Amino acid sequence: MIFFLNQTAVLMTYGYNYIGASGEINVWNPRVEKLPEFTTAQIWLKNGEVNNFESVEAGWTVHPAEYSDARTRFFVYWTVDGYKKTGCFDLTCYGFVQTSTEIALGGAVDPGSSSFQQQYVLPINIFMDPTTTNWWLVFHDIYVGYWPGSLFSLLKHSATSVEWGGQVYSVNVRKTPHTKTAMGSGNDAEELYGLACFIGQPRILDYSKSYKYPTFVGIWKDEYNCYSAVNYKAGNANDEATFFFGGPGQSYRCP
Incomplete structure (x- = not known):
């Protein structure tokens, strides 16, 4: 993964010491135009500089190059250098340690949502155990596994930012013609519930040991059109x- 080829639309909070975050990620199956492009809806916990950060990440993705199909799949990811040389999806390299046999990393997420029909969510919780400095991933009430604290230098203490939202990876971002790979449901955020992808109940965990809605949040959109x-x-x-959040990618507003 190359950092500058990622486009994000996220809700973010930063400036404090976070030891956990959670949210309910609405599940869709957006279009991916071509390999090696992919799209995600996820939670990031980060620490470090903008282009050289450490992160632990989880959510869903449509990533045909990684999984050999266009199904929506549950994933985890990590990096310690802003995606330059380290990190991987799921268990494809050393890093994440799976402890549960109930959840398949990279497994298909079914059913997915459709317009004006029942909306399905992926409940994700990531938190650090202060004793071991390991970052645990919980899906529903299932402890899926952890990222060892030994992977990190900054995240072994805390995260300094949390992001909830989506990303699209493509060589055809920030240029014309733009990629047609969609984010979220493929519909614009302004279409709201039943059409647009959402993340509900975003929460942070700090050293008060209590999950809460963040006091200060902002929105970041790399390519708002x-x-x-x-x-x-x-x-x-x-x-x-x-x-x-989300959108179709290339459109009359995004040529």
Whole structure:
């Protein structure tokens, strides 16, 4: 993976010491135009410089080059150098240690959502065990496995940023013609529930040991004409916002 070939649309929080994050990731099966392009919806926990960060990541992806088909699949990832030379998907290199036999890393995620039909979610929780400095991945209530703290120099203490959202990897980003690989559901974020992909109940865990909605959040969109994002709060001011993101890639707004 090459950092500058990634386009993201994310909800982010940063500036504190985070030892966990969670969220319910809406499941879709977006289009991937060609190899080796891929698309994800995921959670990142990061520490380090913008182009040389350490991260642990999990969510779903459509990645035909990695999995030999266009199905939506559960994945984990890590890097210690901003994707330059380290890291991999699932168990394809040393790194993530799987402890559960109930969940298949790289396994197909079924069923997926469709427009104005039942919406399915992937509940993901990632947290650090302060005693071992290992980062654990929990799916529903199943402890899938962990990233050893020994992989990291910065993340063995904490993450300094958390991101929830999507990414598209392609050599045809930031250029014309743009890739047609979609993010999320393939619909724009502004189309909201039933059409756009969302991540519900985003939570952070800090040294207070209590999961909570982050105090400060922002939205980042690398290519806002191609992949959009909105943190939408309906009606009641006391309601929690839901983060929507995605888009079709190449379109009349994104030639």
